[in-house]
Amino acid sequence: MATPASSHGLQPLAPSAAGPLFRQAKRELQRVVESGRYGPGDTLPSEGVIAQALGVSVGTLRKAVDELVHEHVLVRRQGKGTFVALHNDDRFLFQFFHVEPREEFPVADELREREYPHVECVAFVRGRADEAEAAALRIKPGDPVVRIDNRLSLSGRAVVHDRLVVAAQVFKGFNEKRFLERPSTVYNLYQTDHGITVLRARERARATAAGRETARILGVALGRPVLEVHRVALTFGDKPVEYRISTINTASHDYVSLLSKR
Protein backbone atom coordinates (compact mmCIF):
# COMPACT_ATOMS: atom_id res chain seq x y z
CA MET A 1 0.00 0.00 0.00
CA ALA A 2 2.70 2.42 1.01
CA THR A 3 5.10 1.28 -1.71
CA PRO A 4 5.80 3.80 -4.45
CA ALA A 5 3.86 3.28 -7.66
CA SER A 6 6.94 2.28 -9.64
CA SER A 7 8.11 -0.54 -7.37
CA HIS A 8 6.57 -3.25 -9.49
CA GLY A 9 8.97 -2.50 -12.33
CA LEU A 10 6.28 -2.65 -15.00
CA GLN A 11 6.32 -0.15 -17.86
CA PRO A 12 3.24 1.19 -19.63
CA LEU A 13 3.01 -0.27 -23.11
CA ALA A 14 4.45 1.81 -25.92
CA PRO A 15 1.64 3.35 -27.98
CA SER A 16 3.34 2.42 -31.25
CA ALA A 17 4.07 -1.26 -30.52
CA ALA A 18 3.14 -4.05 -32.91
CA GLY A 19 0.58 -6.83 -32.62
CA PRO A 20 -2.40 -7.32 -30.33
CA LEU A 21 -2.37 -5.59 -26.97
CA PHE A 22 -2.52 -8.79 -24.94
CA ARG A 23 0.63 -9.98 -26.65
CA GLN A 24 2.43 -6.76 -25.88
CA ALA A 25 1.33 -7.18 -22.29
CA LYS A 26 2.66 -10.72 -22.33
CA ARG A 27 6.03 -9.53 -23.59
CA GLU A 28 6.21 -6.92 -20.86
CA LEU A 29 5.41 -9.52 -18.21
CA GLN A 30 7.98 -11.87 -19.66
CA ARG A 31 10.53 -9.06 -19.68
CA VAL A 32 9.99 -8.24 -16.03
CA VAL A 33 10.19 -11.92 -15.02
CA GLU A 34 13.34 -12.56 -17.07
CA SER A 35 14.89 -9.41 -15.59
CA GLY A 36 14.83 -11.09 -12.20
CA ARG A 37 12.68 -8.34 -10.67
CA TYR A 38 10.43 -11.24 -9.65
CA GLY A 39 12.23 -14.49 -8.91
CA PRO A 40 10.87 -18.03 -8.90
CA GLY A 41 8.09 -18.36 -6.34
CA ASP A 42 7.50 -14.62 -5.98
CA THR A 43 4.01 -13.22 -6.00
CA LEU A 44 3.22 -10.81 -8.80
CA PRO A 45 1.08 -7.73 -8.21
CA SER A 46 -2.63 -8.45 -8.56
CA GLU A 47 -4.19 -8.50 -12.00
CA GLY A 48 -5.90 -5.18 -11.43
CA VAL A 49 -2.65 -3.50 -10.45
CA ILE A 50 -0.71 -4.92 -13.40
CA ALA A 51 -3.49 -4.03 -15.82
CA GLN A 52 -3.50 -0.46 -14.60
CA ALA A 53 0.30 -0.25 -14.70
CA LEU A 54 0.34 -1.43 -18.31
CA GLY A 55 -2.66 0.65 -19.28
CA VAL A 56 -4.85 -2.24 -20.41
CA SER A 57 -8.09 -3.72 -19.15
CA VAL A 58 -8.09 -6.66 -16.78
CA GLY A 59 -9.54 -8.94 -19.45
CA THR A 60 -6.67 -8.18 -21.76
CA LEU A 61 -4.13 -8.68 -19.00
CA ARG A 62 -5.70 -12.01 -18.17
CA LYS A 63 -5.26 -13.19 -21.75
CA ALA A 64 -1.56 -12.39 -21.48
CA VAL A 65 -1.26 -14.27 -18.19
CA ASP A 66 -3.19 -17.21 -19.68
CA GLU A 67 -0.48 -17.75 -22.24
CA LEU A 68 2.35 -17.47 -19.73
CA VAL A 69 0.61 -20.00 -17.52
CA HIS A 70 0.36 -22.41 -20.45
CA GLU A 71 4.06 -21.94 -21.05
CA HIS A 72 4.85 -22.71 -17.40
CA VAL A 73 6.27 -19.26 -16.75
CA LEU A 74 3.55 -18.28 -14.27
CA VAL A 75 1.20 -20.11 -11.95
CA ARG A 76 -2.18 -18.85 -10.77
CA ARG A 77 -3.81 -19.73 -7.49
CA GLN A 78 -7.34 -18.57 -6.91
CA GLY A 79 -7.72 -16.36 -3.87
CA LYS A 80 -3.95 -16.11 -3.41
CA GLY A 81 -2.34 -14.53 -6.44
CA THR A 82 -0.17 -15.09 -9.48
CA PHE A 83 3.32 -16.51 -8.98
CA VAL A 84 6.50 -17.01 -10.93
CA ALA A 85 6.67 -20.75 -11.65
CA LEU A 86 8.76 -22.91 -9.38
CA HIS A 87 10.48 -26.19 -10.24
CA ASN A 88 9.33 -28.85 -7.84
CA ASP A 89 9.38 -32.62 -7.93
CA ASP A 90 5.87 -32.90 -9.30
CA ARG A 91 6.55 -30.66 -12.24
CA PHE A 92 9.73 -32.57 -13.03
CA LEU A 93 7.83 -35.81 -12.92
CA PHE A 94 5.03 -34.70 -15.19
CA GLN A 95 6.86 -32.51 -17.63
CA PHE A 96 10.29 -34.06 -17.91
CA PHE A 97 10.42 -37.61 -16.63
CA HIS A 98 8.78 -40.03 -19.00
CA VAL A 99 9.95 -43.45 -17.93
CA GLU A 100 7.34 -45.80 -16.54
CA PRO A 101 7.13 -49.47 -15.75
CA ARG A 102 5.72 -51.47 -18.64
CA GLU A 103 2.09 -52.40 -18.29
CA GLU A 104 1.29 -55.87 -19.52
CA PHE A 105 -1.81 -54.58 -21.26
CA PRO A 106 -1.84 -50.92 -22.20
CA VAL A 107 -5.14 -50.03 -20.59
CA ALA A 108 -3.59 -47.10 -18.80
CA ASP A 109 -5.69 -44.61 -16.94
CA GLU A 110 -4.50 -41.06 -16.85
CA LEU A 111 -4.55 -41.56 -13.10
CA ARG A 112 -1.85 -44.13 -12.61
CA GLU A 113 0.66 -43.72 -9.82
CA ARG A 114 3.98 -42.30 -10.85
CA GLU A 115 7.22 -42.83 -9.02
CA TYR A 116 9.99 -40.35 -8.53
CA PRO A 117 13.33 -41.98 -9.43
CA HIS A 118 16.12 -42.53 -6.94
CA VAL A 119 19.21 -40.71 -8.22
CA GLU A 120 22.85 -41.68 -7.58
CA CYS A 121 25.69 -39.60 -8.96
CA VAL A 122 28.42 -41.80 -10.45
CA ALA A 123 30.61 -39.04 -11.90
CA PHE A 124 31.04 -35.28 -11.73
CA VAL A 125 33.83 -33.99 -13.96
CA ARG A 126 34.87 -30.78 -15.66
CA GLY A 127 36.01 -30.79 -19.25
CA ARG A 128 35.80 -29.03 -22.58
CA ALA A 129 32.85 -29.17 -24.97
CA ASP A 130 33.09 -31.45 -27.96
CA GLU A 131 31.41 -30.48 -31.21
CA ALA A 132 28.03 -32.05 -30.51
CA GLU A 133 27.85 -30.60 -27.01
CA ALA A 134 28.90 -27.17 -28.26
CA ALA A 135 26.28 -27.22 -31.00
CA ALA A 136 23.57 -28.32 -28.58
CA LEU A 137 24.45 -25.68 -25.98
CA ARG A 138 25.27 -23.01 -28.55
CA ILE A 139 28.76 -22.48 -27.17
CA LYS A 140 32.15 -22.96 -28.84
CA PRO A 141 33.92 -26.31 -28.98
CA GLY A 142 36.53 -26.32 -26.24
CA ASP A 143 34.52 -24.09 -23.92
CA PRO A 144 34.51 -25.39 -20.34
CA VAL A 145 31.64 -27.65 -19.38
CA VAL A 146 30.57 -29.80 -16.46
CA ARG A 147 29.57 -33.40 -17.11
CA ILE A 148 27.55 -35.36 -14.63
CA ASP A 149 26.65 -39.03 -14.81
CA ASN A 150 23.70 -40.28 -12.78
CA ARG A 151 22.09 -43.63 -12.26
CA LEU A 152 18.30 -43.46 -11.88
CA SER A 153 16.40 -46.28 -10.23
CA LEU A 154 12.73 -47.12 -10.01
CA SER A 155 11.57 -49.56 -7.34
CA GLY A 156 15.19 -50.41 -6.63
CA ARG A 157 16.08 -51.28 -10.22
CA ALA A 158 18.61 -49.23 -12.19
CA VAL A 159 16.74 -48.09 -15.29
CA VAL A 160 18.32 -44.91 -16.64
CA HIS A 161 21.83 -43.62 -17.12
CA ASP A 162 21.76 -39.83 -17.41
CA ARG A 163 24.68 -37.82 -18.71
CA LEU A 164 24.17 -34.09 -18.13
CA VAL A 165 26.31 -31.44 -19.78
CA VAL A 166 26.12 -27.76 -18.88
CA ALA A 167 28.28 -24.77 -19.81
CA ALA A 168 30.50 -23.82 -16.87
CA GLN A 169 30.27 -20.16 -17.80
CA VAL A 170 26.51 -20.18 -17.46
CA PHE A 171 26.53 -22.18 -14.25
CA LYS A 172 29.21 -20.27 -12.36
CA GLY A 173 30.11 -21.78 -9.04
CA PHE A 174 28.46 -25.08 -9.93
CA ASN A 175 30.17 -27.66 -7.75
CA GLU A 176 29.85 -31.25 -6.74
CA LYS A 177 28.99 -30.53 -3.13
CA ARG A 178 26.00 -28.33 -3.93
CA PHE A 179 24.94 -30.84 -6.53
CA LEU A 180 25.07 -33.81 -4.19
CA GLU A 181 23.35 -31.94 -1.37
CA ARG A 182 20.53 -30.51 -3.48
CA PRO A 183 17.21 -30.92 -1.68
CA SER A 184 15.14 -31.45 -4.82
CA THR A 185 15.57 -31.96 -8.55
CA VAL A 186 18.47 -30.79 -10.67
CA TYR A 187 16.20 -28.29 -12.42
CA ASN A 188 15.24 -26.93 -9.04
CA LEU A 189 18.97 -26.50 -8.29
CA TYR A 190 19.50 -24.67 -11.59
CA GLN A 191 16.73 -22.34 -10.53
CA THR A 192 17.68 -21.66 -6.91
CA ASP A 193 21.46 -21.58 -7.34
CA HIS A 194 21.82 -20.11 -10.82
CA GLY A 195 18.57 -18.34 -11.55
CA ILE A 196 17.93 -20.51 -14.58
CA THR A 197 14.43 -21.80 -15.14
CA VAL A 198 14.00 -24.71 -17.52
CA LEU A 199 10.74 -24.07 -19.35
CA ARG A 200 10.70 -26.85 -21.93
CA ALA A 201 12.89 -29.28 -23.81
CA ARG A 202 13.42 -30.92 -27.17
CA GLU A 203 14.03 -34.63 -27.21
CA ARG A 204 15.15 -37.07 -29.88
CA ALA A 205 15.10 -40.81 -29.20
CA ARG A 206 16.86 -43.69 -30.89
CA ALA A 207 17.69 -47.32 -30.22
CA THR A 208 21.34 -48.27 -29.79
CA ALA A 209 23.44 -51.09 -28.45
CA ALA A 210 24.54 -50.67 -24.85
CA GLY A 211 28.11 -49.44 -24.60
CA ARG A 212 30.61 -50.38 -21.90
CA GLU A 213 29.82 -47.51 -19.57
CA THR A 214 26.06 -47.89 -19.82
CA ALA A 215 26.30 -51.66 -19.50
CA ARG A 216 28.23 -51.22 -16.27
CA ILE A 217 26.01 -48.51 -14.82
CA LEU A 218 22.72 -50.19 -15.66
CA GLY A 219 23.88 -53.76 -15.25
CA VAL A 220 22.81 -54.87 -18.72
CA ALA A 221 24.74 -57.06 -21.13
CA LEU A 222 27.05 -55.30 -23.57
CA GLY A 223 25.32 -54.72 -26.90
CA ARG A 224 21.78 -55.11 -25.60
CA PRO A 225 19.28 -52.74 -27.24
CA VAL A 226 18.76 -49.65 -25.11
CA LEU A 227 16.88 -46.42 -25.71
CA GLU A 228 18.95 -43.28 -26.01
CA VAL A 229 17.17 -39.96 -25.52
CA HIS A 230 18.99 -36.74 -26.37
CA ARG A 231 17.46 -33.75 -24.62
CA VAL A 232 18.19 -30.08 -24.96
CA ALA A 233 16.59 -28.17 -22.08
CA LEU A 234 15.56 -24.61 -22.88
CA THR A 235 14.96 -21.48 -20.86
CA PHE A 236 13.57 -18.07 -21.86
CA GLY A 237 13.95 -17.25 -25.51
CA ASP A 238 14.56 -20.94 -26.25
CA LYS A 239 18.12 -20.57 -25.01
CA PRO A 240 19.66 -24.04 -24.47
CA VAL A 241 21.00 -24.55 -20.96
CA GLU A 242 21.52 -28.28 -20.58
CA TYR A 243 22.32 -31.14 -22.92
CA ARG A 244 21.37 -34.50 -21.54
CA ILE A 245 21.69 -38.02 -22.88
CA SER A 246 19.44 -40.50 -21.11
CA THR A 247 20.14 -44.14 -21.77
CA ILE A 248 17.19 -46.26 -20.76
CA ASN A 249 16.98 -49.96 -20.16
CA THR A 250 13.59 -50.68 -21.69
CA ALA A 251 13.54 -54.35 -20.71
CA SER A 252 10.69 -53.66 -18.30
CA HIS A 253 10.09 -49.91 -18.63
CA ASP A 254 8.82 -47.65 -21.40
CA TYR A 255 9.46 -44.13 -22.57
CA VAL A 256 5.99 -42.59 -22.54
CA SER A 257 4.73 -39.71 -24.62
CA LEU A 258 1.26 -38.26 -24.88
CA LEU A 259 0.32 -36.83 -28.23
CA SER A 260 -1.28 -33.58 -27.42
CA LYS A 261 -4.51 -33.09 -25.64
CA ARG A 262 -3.79 -29.47 -26.33
Next chain:
Amino acid sequence: MATPASSHGLQPLAPSAAGPLFRQAKRELQRVVESGRYGPGDTLPSEGVIAQALGVSVGTLRKAVDELVHEHVLVRRQGKGTFVALHNDDRFLFQFFHVEPREEFPVADELREREYPHVECVAFVRGRADEAEAAALRIKPGDPVVRIDNRLSLSGRAVVHDRLVVAAQVFKGFNEKRFLERPSTVYNLYQTDHGITVLRARERARATAAGRETARILGVALGRPVLEVHRVALTFGDKPVEYRISTINTASHDYVSLLSKR
Protein backbone atom coordinates in the same frame (compact mmCIF):
# COMPACT_ATOMS: atom_id res chain seq x y z
CA MET B 1 -31.89 -17.54 -43.47
CA ALA B 2 -35.08 -19.39 -44.27
CA THR B 3 -34.06 -22.44 -42.25
CA PRO B 4 -36.11 -23.13 -39.13
CA ALA B 5 -34.55 -22.01 -35.87
CA SER B 6 -33.99 -25.55 -34.66
CA SER B 7 -31.99 -26.77 -37.65
CA HIS B 8 -28.66 -26.33 -35.94
CA GLY B 9 -29.46 -29.09 -33.47
CA LEU B 10 -28.22 -27.14 -30.48
CA GLN B 11 -30.08 -27.32 -27.19
CA PRO B 12 -30.31 -24.50 -24.65
CA LEU B 13 -28.23 -25.34 -21.60
CA ALA B 14 -30.08 -26.92 -18.70
CA PRO B 15 -30.50 -24.38 -15.90
CA SER B 16 -29.46 -26.89 -13.25
CA ALA B 17 -26.27 -28.18 -14.90
CA ALA B 18 -22.95 -28.40 -13.08
CA GLY B 19 -19.72 -26.47 -13.52
CA PRO B 20 -18.94 -23.21 -15.30
CA LEU B 21 -21.20 -22.14 -18.14
CA PHE B 22 -18.46 -22.20 -20.79
CA ARG B 23 -17.77 -25.82 -19.96
CA GLN B 24 -21.42 -26.72 -20.29
CA ALA B 25 -21.40 -24.95 -23.64
CA LYS B 26 -18.32 -26.93 -24.61
CA ARG B 27 -20.05 -30.20 -23.73
CA GLU B 28 -23.08 -29.23 -25.80
CA LEU B 29 -20.86 -28.40 -28.78
CA GLN B 30 -18.98 -31.66 -28.34
CA ARG B 31 -22.28 -33.52 -28.15
CA VAL B 32 -23.57 -32.03 -31.38
CA VAL B 33 -20.29 -32.75 -33.20
CA GLU B 34 -20.09 -36.33 -31.92
CA SER B 35 -23.72 -36.86 -32.92
CA GLY B 36 -22.69 -36.38 -36.52
CA ARG B 37 -25.07 -33.45 -37.00
CA TYR B 38 -21.96 -31.65 -38.24
CA GLY B 39 -19.41 -33.86 -39.95
CA PRO B 40 -15.71 -33.27 -40.51
CA GLY B 41 -15.16 -30.14 -42.56
CA ASP B 42 -18.64 -28.74 -41.99
CA THR B 43 -19.14 -25.12 -41.07
CA LEU B 44 -20.76 -24.51 -37.70
CA PRO B 45 -23.28 -21.71 -37.22
CA SER B 46 -21.63 -18.41 -36.40
CA GLU B 47 -20.59 -17.67 -32.83
CA GLY B 48 -23.46 -15.25 -32.35
CA VAL B 49 -26.03 -17.81 -33.49
CA ILE B 50 -24.61 -20.58 -31.31
CA ALA B 51 -24.36 -18.29 -28.31
CA GLN B 52 -28.00 -17.30 -28.68
CA ALA B 53 -29.09 -20.90 -29.20
CA LEU B 54 -27.34 -21.98 -26.01
CA GLY B 55 -28.42 -18.91 -24.10
CA VAL B 56 -24.93 -17.64 -23.26
CA SER B 57 -22.96 -14.59 -24.22
CA VAL B 58 -20.58 -14.63 -27.17
CA GLY B 59 -17.58 -14.28 -24.85
CA THR B 60 -18.59 -17.40 -22.96
CA LEU B 61 -19.22 -19.31 -26.16
CA ARG B 62 -15.80 -18.28 -27.42
CA LYS B 63 -14.16 -19.74 -24.33
CA ALA B 64 -15.86 -23.06 -25.05
CA VAL B 65 -14.71 -22.99 -28.67
CA ASP B 66 -11.18 -22.06 -27.57
CA GLU B 67 -10.86 -25.32 -25.70
CA LEU B 68 -12.27 -27.41 -28.53
CA VAL B 69 -9.82 -25.76 -30.92
CA HIS B 70 -6.94 -26.65 -28.61
CA GLU B 71 -8.18 -30.23 -28.56
CA HIS B 72 -8.28 -30.35 -32.36
CA VAL B 73 -12.04 -30.86 -32.47
CA LEU B 74 -12.75 -27.52 -34.15
CA VAL B 75 -10.84 -25.13 -36.37
CA ARG B 76 -11.43 -21.40 -36.65
CA ARG B 77 -10.78 -19.28 -39.71
CA GLN B 78 -11.14 -15.55 -39.39
CA GLY B 79 -13.71 -14.10 -41.75
CA LYS B 80 -14.92 -17.56 -42.78
CA GLY B 81 -16.29 -19.42 -39.83
CA THR B 82 -15.75 -22.28 -37.39
CA PHE B 83 -15.32 -25.77 -38.80
CA VAL B 84 -15.26 -29.34 -37.59
CA ALA B 85 -11.62 -30.42 -37.77
CA LEU B 86 -10.46 -32.35 -40.79
CA HIS B 87 -7.60 -34.82 -40.99
CA ASN B 88 -5.20 -33.73 -43.68
CA ASP B 89 -1.59 -34.58 -44.43
CA ASP B 90 -0.22 -31.60 -42.55
CA ARG B 91 -2.03 -32.43 -39.38
CA PHE B 92 -0.85 -36.02 -39.58
CA LEU B 93 2.70 -34.85 -40.08
CA PHE B 94 2.73 -32.45 -37.16
CA GLN B 95 0.61 -34.29 -34.67
CA PHE B 96 1.32 -37.94 -35.33
CA PHE B 97 4.44 -38.51 -37.37
CA HIS B 98 7.57 -37.97 -35.36
CA VAL B 99 10.35 -39.55 -37.34
CA GLU B 100 12.99 -37.23 -38.74
CA PRO B 101 16.41 -37.61 -40.27
CA ARG B 102 19.17 -37.32 -37.69
CA GLU B 103 20.89 -33.99 -37.60
CA GLU B 104 24.60 -34.18 -37.04
CA PHE B 105 24.43 -31.34 -34.55
CA PRO B 106 21.12 -30.81 -32.82
CA VAL B 107 20.79 -27.11 -33.57
CA ALA B 108 17.30 -27.61 -34.90
CA ASP B 109 15.11 -24.68 -35.77
CA GLU B 110 11.41 -25.06 -35.30
CA LEU B 111 11.28 -24.28 -38.99
CA ARG B 112 13.00 -27.26 -40.51
CA GLU B 113 11.47 -28.94 -43.55
CA ARG B 114 9.47 -32.05 -42.82
CA GLU B 115 8.86 -34.83 -45.26
CA TYR B 116 5.72 -36.86 -45.67
CA PRO B 117 6.62 -40.57 -45.76
CA HIS B 118 6.02 -42.80 -48.75
CA VAL B 119 3.75 -45.66 -47.68
CA GLU B 120 3.66 -49.18 -49.13
CA CYS B 121 1.23 -51.77 -47.84
CA VAL B 122 2.93 -55.14 -47.38
CA ALA B 123 0.02 -57.01 -45.78
CA PHE B 124 -3.71 -56.63 -45.17
CA VAL B 125 -5.22 -59.51 -43.22
CA ARG B 126 -8.23 -60.24 -41.07
CA GLY B 127 -7.87 -62.10 -37.82
CA ARG B 128 -8.89 -62.28 -34.20
CA ALA B 129 -7.64 -60.03 -31.44
CA ASP B 130 -4.98 -61.39 -29.12
CA GLU B 131 -4.92 -60.31 -25.49
CA ALA B 132 -2.73 -57.26 -25.92
CA GLU B 133 -4.70 -56.01 -28.92
CA ALA B 134 -7.99 -56.58 -27.13
CA ALA B 135 -6.82 -54.70 -24.07
CA ALA B 136 -5.54 -51.81 -26.16
CA LEU B 137 -8.73 -51.53 -28.22
CA ARG B 138 -11.03 -52.34 -25.30
CA ILE B 139 -12.62 -55.25 -27.11
CA LYS B 140 -12.69 -58.95 -26.21
CA PRO B 141 -9.90 -61.36 -27.13
CA GLY B 142 -11.02 -63.24 -30.22
CA ASP B 143 -13.06 -60.35 -31.60
CA PRO B 144 -12.45 -59.82 -35.32
CA VAL B 145 -9.76 -57.33 -36.23
CA VAL B 146 -7.98 -56.10 -39.33
CA ARG B 147 -4.19 -56.01 -39.33
CA ILE B 148 -2.25 -53.94 -41.80
CA ASP B 149 1.49 -53.86 -42.27
CA ASN B 150 3.05 -50.87 -43.99
CA ARG B 151 6.54 -49.90 -44.93
CA LEU B 152 7.25 -46.16 -44.61
CA SER B 153 10.11 -44.56 -46.49
CA LEU B 154 11.78 -41.18 -46.24
CA SER B 155 13.92 -39.98 -49.14
CA GLY B 156 13.70 -43.45 -50.64
CA ARG B 157 14.96 -45.27 -47.55
CA ALA B 158 12.74 -47.69 -45.65
CA VAL B 159 12.65 -46.36 -42.09
CA VAL B 160 9.47 -47.53 -40.37
CA HIS B 161 7.47 -50.73 -40.25
CA ASP B 162 3.92 -49.95 -39.10
CA ARG B 163 1.52 -52.60 -37.91
CA LEU B 164 -2.01 -51.23 -37.55
CA VAL B 165 -4.77 -53.09 -35.76
CA VAL B 166 -8.40 -51.97 -35.77
CA ALA B 167 -11.61 -53.63 -34.59
CA ALA B 168 -13.58 -54.90 -37.59
CA GLN B 169 -16.86 -54.14 -35.82
CA VAL B 170 -15.97 -50.49 -35.51
CA PHE B 171 -14.63 -50.21 -39.05
CA LYS B 172 -17.44 -51.96 -40.88
CA GLY B 173 -16.80 -52.40 -44.57
CA PHE B 174 -13.11 -51.68 -44.16
CA ASN B 175 -11.44 -53.34 -47.12
CA GLU B 176 -8.12 -53.54 -48.84
CA LYS B 177 -9.25 -51.79 -52.00
CA ARG B 178 -10.47 -48.66 -50.22
CA PHE B 179 -7.36 -48.74 -48.09
CA LEU B 180 -4.98 -48.95 -51.02
CA GLU B 181 -6.83 -46.29 -52.99
CA ARG B 182 -7.12 -43.77 -50.15
CA PRO B 183 -6.23 -40.30 -51.40
CA SER B 184 -4.66 -39.12 -48.14
CA THR B 185 -3.62 -40.48 -44.75
CA VAL B 186 -5.09 -43.47 -42.97
CA TYR B 187 -6.60 -41.19 -40.34
CA ASN B 188 -8.27 -39.26 -43.13
CA LEU B 189 -9.73 -42.55 -44.38
CA TYR B 190 -11.01 -43.42 -40.91
CA GLN B 191 -12.76 -40.06 -40.94
CA THR B 192 -14.26 -40.02 -44.42
CA ASP B 193 -15.20 -43.72 -44.64
CA HIS B 194 -16.09 -44.53 -41.04
CA GLY B 195 -16.83 -41.23 -39.39
CA ILE B 196 -14.08 -41.73 -36.85
CA THR B 197 -11.90 -38.78 -35.99
CA VAL B 198 -8.59 -39.48 -34.28
CA LEU B 199 -8.07 -36.65 -31.81
CA ARG B 200 -4.97 -37.75 -29.94
CA ALA B 201 -2.85 -40.76 -29.05
CA ARG B 202 -0.83 -42.34 -26.30
CA GLU B 203 2.58 -43.69 -27.20
CA ARG B 204 5.10 -45.85 -25.37
CA ALA B 205 8.55 -46.41 -26.85
CA ARG B 206 11.18 -49.05 -26.18
CA ALA B 207 14.32 -50.44 -27.75
CA THR B 208 14.26 -54.02 -29.02
CA ALA B 209 16.19 -56.30 -31.31
CA ALA B 210 14.89 -56.46 -34.87
CA GLY B 211 12.77 -59.56 -35.46
CA ARG B 212 12.59 -61.54 -38.69
CA GLU B 213 9.63 -59.68 -40.16
CA THR B 214 10.97 -56.23 -39.34
CA ALA B 215 14.45 -57.16 -40.53
CA ARG B 216 12.98 -58.19 -43.85
CA ILE B 217 10.70 -55.19 -44.26
CA LEU B 218 13.25 -52.60 -43.24
CA GLY B 219 16.28 -54.35 -44.63
CA VAL B 220 18.22 -54.32 -41.39
CA ALA B 221 20.25 -57.12 -39.89
CA LEU B 222 18.46 -59.50 -37.56
CA GLY B 223 18.91 -58.48 -33.93
CA ARG B 224 19.92 -54.91 -34.65
CA PRO B 225 18.58 -52.40 -32.10
CA VAL B 226 15.37 -50.80 -33.37
CA LEU B 227 12.88 -48.48 -31.74
CA GLU B 228 9.42 -49.87 -31.13
CA VAL B 229 6.58 -47.40 -30.54
CA HIS B 230 3.22 -48.66 -29.33
CA ARG B 231 0.44 -46.21 -30.08
CA VAL B 232 -3.19 -46.23 -29.06
CA ALA B 233 -5.11 -43.67 -31.12
CA LEU B 234 -8.12 -42.13 -29.37
CA THR B 235 -11.31 -40.49 -30.52
CA PHE B 236 -14.05 -38.69 -28.57
CA GLY B 237 -14.27 -39.69 -24.94
CA ASP B 238 -10.78 -41.20 -25.17
CA LYS B 239 -12.21 -44.24 -26.90
CA PRO B 240 -9.38 -46.30 -28.45
CA VAL B 241 -9.84 -46.90 -32.16
CA GLU B 242 -6.47 -48.05 -33.45
CA TYR B 243 -3.53 -49.93 -31.98
CA ARG B 244 -0.34 -49.38 -33.89
CA ILE B 245 3.17 -50.72 -33.44
CA SER B 246 5.77 -48.70 -35.29
CA THR B 247 9.19 -50.25 -35.59
CA ILE B 248 11.75 -47.66 -36.51
CA ASN B 249 15.24 -48.08 -37.88
CA THR B 250 17.03 -45.34 -35.97
CA ALA B 251 20.36 -45.81 -37.72
CA SER B 252 19.98 -42.42 -39.38
CA HIS B 253 16.61 -41.16 -38.13
CA ASP B 254 15.25 -40.10 -34.75
CA TYR B 255 11.95 -40.25 -32.95
CA VAL B 256 11.31 -36.62 -32.03
CA SER B 257 9.25 -35.32 -29.17
CA LEU B 258 8.74 -31.77 -28.01
CA LEU B 259 8.21 -31.31 -24.32
CA SER B 260 5.36 -28.94 -24.08
CA LYS B 261 5.42 -25.35 -25.07
CA ARG B 262 1.88 -25.48 -23.86
Next chain:
DNA sequence: AAGTGGTCTAGACCACCAT
Protein backbone atom coordinates in the same frame (compact mmCIF):
# COMPACT_ATOMS: atom_id res chain seq x y z
C1' DA C 1 -21.30 -4.17 -48.01
C1' DA C 2 -22.35 -7.83 -45.13
C1' DG C 3 -20.85 -11.62 -42.41
C1' DT C 4 -17.35 -13.95 -39.92
C1' DG C 5 -13.97 -14.46 -36.22
C1' DG C 6 -10.35 -11.48 -33.28
C1' DT C 7 -9.49 -7.95 -29.88
C1' DC C 8 -10.62 -4.94 -26.15
C1' DT C 9 -13.28 -2.82 -22.64
C1' DA C 10 -15.77 -1.94 -18.09
C1' DG C 11 -18.16 -3.77 -14.86
C1' DA C 12 -20.86 -7.32 -12.21
C1' DC C 13 -20.83 -11.24 -9.48
C1' DC C 14 -18.81 -15.74 -7.64
C1' DA C 15 -15.37 -18.82 -5.24
C1' DC C 16 -11.46 -19.10 -2.61
C1' DC C 17 -8.11 -17.61 0.90
C1' DA C 18 -6.29 -15.10 4.52
C1' DT C 19 -6.96 -12.47 8.78
Next chain:
DNA sequence: TGGTGGTCTAGACCACTTA
Protein backbone atom coordinates in the same frame (compact mmCIF):
# COMPACT_ATOMS: atom_id res chain seq x y z
C1' DT D 1 -13.93 -8.84 5.95
C1' DG D 2 -11.20 -7.56 2.15
C1' DG D 3 -8.24 -9.16 -1.45
C1' DT D 4 -7.29 -12.49 -5.00
C1' DG D 5 -8.26 -14.95 -9.19
C1' DG D 6 -12.51 -17.15 -12.00
C1' DT D 7 -16.68 -16.49 -14.64
C1' DC D 8 -19.95 -13.96 -17.33
C1' DT D 9 -21.93 -10.23 -19.77
C1' DA D 10 -23.00 -6.69 -23.50
C1' DG D 11 -21.24 -4.06 -26.62
C1' DA D 12 -17.69 -1.56 -29.44
C1' DC D 13 -14.42 -1.81 -32.90
C1' DC D 14 -10.91 -4.25 -35.99
C1' DA D 15 -9.33 -7.63 -39.64
C1' DC D 16 -10.37 -10.87 -42.91
C1' DT D 17 -13.31 -13.10 -46.48
C1' DT D 18 -16.76 -13.27 -49.95
C1' DA D 19 -19.83 -11.47 -53.01
